[in-house]
Amino acid sequence: MAEHPELSAQERAGKAFPVSWDQFHRDCRALTWRLNEVGPFHAVIAITRGGLVPAAIVARELGVRIIDTVCIASYDHTKQGDLKVLKGISADTAKLGGGTGKGLLIVDDLVDTGKTGRLVREMIPDAHFATVYAKPMGRPLVDTFITEVSQDTWIFFPWDTALSFQPPIRDGAA
Numbered sequence: 001m002a003e004h005p006e007l008s009a010q011e012r013a014g015k016a017f018p019v020s021w022d023q024f025h026r027d028c029r030a031l032t033w034r035l036n037e038v039g040p041f042h043a044v045i046a047i048t049r050g051g052l053v054p055a056a057i058v059a060r061e062l063g064v065r066i067i068d069t070v071c072i073a074s075y076d077h078t079k080q081g082d083l084k085v086l087k088g089i090s091a092d093t094a095k096l097g098g099g100t101g102k103g104l105l106i107v108d109d110l111v112d113t114g115k116t117g118r119l120v121r122e123m124i125p126d127a128h129f130a131t132v133y134a135k136p137m138g139r140p141l142v143d144t145f146i147t148e149v150s151q152d153t154w155i156f157f158p159w160d161t162a163l164s165f166q167p168p169i170r171d172g173a174a
């Protein structure tokens with residue numbers, strides 16, 4: 001990944017993995033089937049912004065009504081810069097997790113390099129960390145995930161994309 005620092009993470013990725021709303025919903029439900037065996041959880045913590053969508057679906061399926069956020073900014077579109085914690089976990093949620101995060105569920109859409117996940121894990125080390133997708137570098141940080149894609153794959157989420165014309169594969173479409 002470091003050989004071409006001038007390229008964005010997406011450009012370096014090379015392979016595309018587009019995910020539709022329908023597929024994402026199914027993958028979130030599959031994730032919840034696994035999490036249901038691990039819980040119960042006092043609260044769900046979404047890592048914004050990508051974690052908001054899976055957190056809503058998972059919380060609905062698990063019957064959890066306390067939802068908090070950790071707001072982190074890192075990728076500026078597709079280039080990862082320094083991580084900035086814009087908002088931490090609320091005092092109420094921290095109390096529910098006994099200070100270490102026990103019984104709390106952190107949800108994000110994916111782990112890539114693992115930098116974001118590592119930062120949140122350091123805040124609440126005993127929390128359970130779930131993502132829908134995982135790339136190999138970030139995978140060791142995650143307790144539960146559904147689909148692994150290779151490190152050189154860029155995942156395109158439905159909230160970042162729109163339907164558009166694609167040239168036929170024979171003419172060079174990906």
Ligand SMILES: O=P(O)(O)OC[C@H]1O[C@H](OP(=O)(O)OP(=O)(O)O)[C@H](O)[C@@H]1O
Nearest residue numbers: 048049050074075111112113114115116
């Ligand atoms: O494992 P990492 O290399 O840290 O990358 C994973 C993080 O990157 C994306 O978030 P992003 O920072 O793009 O912000 P967003 O959720 O607001 O889109 C994604 O939603 C994860 O939170």
Ligand SMILES: O=c1[nH]c(=O)c2nc[nH]c2[nH]1
Nearest residue numbers: 075112153154155156157
């Ligand atoms: O939309 C995204 N797709 C990815 O594969 C990715 N990796 C880090 N951040 C990401 N955002």
Ligand SMILES: [Mg+2]
Nearest residue numbers: 048049050051
């Ligand atoms: Mg994110």
